[in-house]
Amino acid sequence: MTQAPICIAYFSGFGHTTQIAKALATDMGQVRLVDVDGITAEDWAALDAAPTLVFGAPTYMGSTAAKFGLFLEEAAERWMEQAWQDKLAAGFTVATHPSGDKLAALQRLSVFAAQMGMIWVGQTAIGAPVFPERAGLNTDGSWLGLMARDSGQDDxxxxxxxxxxxxIFGRRIRAATERWG
Ligand SMILES: Cc1cc2nc3c(=O)[nH]c(=O)nc-3n(C[C@H](O)[C@H](O)[C@H](O)COP(=O)(O)O)c2cc1C
Structure with a gap:
């Protein structure tokens, strides 16, 4: 199998984060989705080889879900030798509330990337009210990474x-990978 230049490592308790991971991947070209709950040696090898890693976790109690935290701590084995240094990194989170303290989850992901010596890629999408015709785009107004919400309907x-x-964020990450990855 050809090595994917972009890997999306994510955890999803109830499927919402999985939906966002798949939407991100839509226009990314070659991409590997890695569900960290059941990560394999082959997945780790793909993460080690990819120039771009995207991290996604639901916000649970104002931070990344614990099972994603476990993945980050396992990846920290690579910190000492800075094995992921100069890879591109980006992040996303999903929660129920408009705030929901999602920023804290994105901050955790970006601080992790900084500790690993990675280069963080943020969002560029500007929606309403600045551009009223773009209602629905980046509704939570987050540029550190992508914030998404579940429907709140238990559906x-x-x-x-x-x-x-x-x-759109997926296309941004693909363009960044083609330019700097
Ligand atoms: C243990 C737990 C803690 C949660 N904490 C928050 C929270 O702090 N803020 C919030 O807005 N939603 C919170 N939620 C709601 C989830 O973020 C939301 O349901 C999300 O869509 C779950 O994504 P997933 O299906 O990928 O796990 C919490 C859910 C659970 C199960």
Whole structure:
């Protein structure tokens, strides 16, 4: 199998983060999705080889879900030799509330990337109210990374506009990989 230049490492307790991970991947070209809950040696090898890693976790109690934290701590074995240095990194999180303290989760992901010597890629999408015609784009106004929301209806869905924001962010990450990866 050809090595994917972009790997999306994510955890999802109830499927919402999985939906955003798949939307991100839509226009990324060659990409490998790695569900960290059941990560394999082959997955780790793909992460080690890819020039770009995207980290995604739901916000649980104001931070990244514990099972994603476990993955970050396992990856920290690579910290001492800075094995992931100069890879590109980006992040996303999903929660129920407009704030939901999602920023704290993105901060954890970006601080992890900084500790690993990675180069962080943020969002560039500007939506309403600055551009009223772009209502629905980046609705939470997050540039550190992608913030998405579930529908709040207990129907297993995420907000449909966040899927489009994710596709746009995916294209941004692909362009960054082609330029600097
Ligand atoms: C243990 C737990 C803690 C949560 N904490 C928060 C929170 O701090 N803020 C929030 O807005 N939503 C919170 N939620 C809601 C989840 O972030 C939300 O349901 C999300 O869509 C779950 O994504 P997943 O299906 O990928 O696990 C929490 C859910 C659980 C199970």
């Amino acid at each position: 297993g869905k995420v907000m449909s506009q966040d899927l489009e924001t994710a596709r």
